[in-house]
Amino acid sequence: MRGNLSRRMQTIEKRVMRIVVCALLVLTVVQIGRARDPLEFYLAVAKKVESAAMETDLAYPVAAGAQDPAQTAPVLGTLTLRAQPAADVRIWQHDKLLGTLRQGDVTVQVQAGPVLLDGRSLAGVVNVQVIRISGAVMQPTLYQNLMIQGNIQTLLVTP
Numbered sequence: 001m002r003g004n005l006s007r008r009m010q011t012i013e014k015r016v017m018r019i020v021v022c023a024l025l026v027l028t029v030v031q032i033g034r035a036r037d038p039l040e041f042y043l044a045v046a047k048k049v050e051s052a053a054m055e056t057d058l059a060y061p062v063a064a065g066a067q068d069p070a071q072t073a074p075v076l077g078t079l080t081l082r083a084q085p086a087a088d089v090r091i092w093q094h095d096k097l098l099g100t101l102r103q104g105d106v107t108v109q110v111q112a113g114p115v116l117l118d119g120r121s122l123a124g125v126v127n128v129q130v131i132r133i134s135g136a137v138m139q140p141t142l143y144q145n146l147m148i149q150g151n152i153q154t155l156l157v158t159p
Helices: 002-034 039-047
Strands: 076-082 090-093 096-100 105-111 113-118 128-134 145-150 154-157
Touching: 076 154, 096 105, 105 113, 105 128, 145 154
Parallel strands: none
Antiparallel strands: 076 105, 076 128, 090 096, 090 113, 113 154, 128 145
16 A cells, blocks of 8 residues: 555656646747847837937026027037938027038037037937037037937037
8 A cells, every 4th residue: 555655646746747847848938939039128128218318399498687698609619510320410509400410411600508419300320420620619529429319419518
């Protein structure tokens, strides 16, 4: 009787082990099937997690009695920007459209203050580089690079 009980327990143990092994195999196959391209999955998650595109109407509120900085600030000089690849990146300063980078290169007159590179309409990545500076512009630096991917980047222009 004891031998019969021992055989039954061994048979049950073998079946349980087979079921566990089969379940692990099925789980492994399902996981491999779901993660066909782990890099694509990572990039999709990173895109959602990292900074969202800044939503702004590009308006600078002016306090009562204050003058608009675009009318009071003198022109410091010019910046020549290059987009690789050429894309519809709009260049704004003090709520005024200075130009776009559709042709790849553009030269704009700038005043002291932030220059916004608006790439919210872009689907891909665009590298914008400062290729020429003239006048009294000290910042941004020559050959400074900015990566734009559906967002707004700021160049601070200082004398």
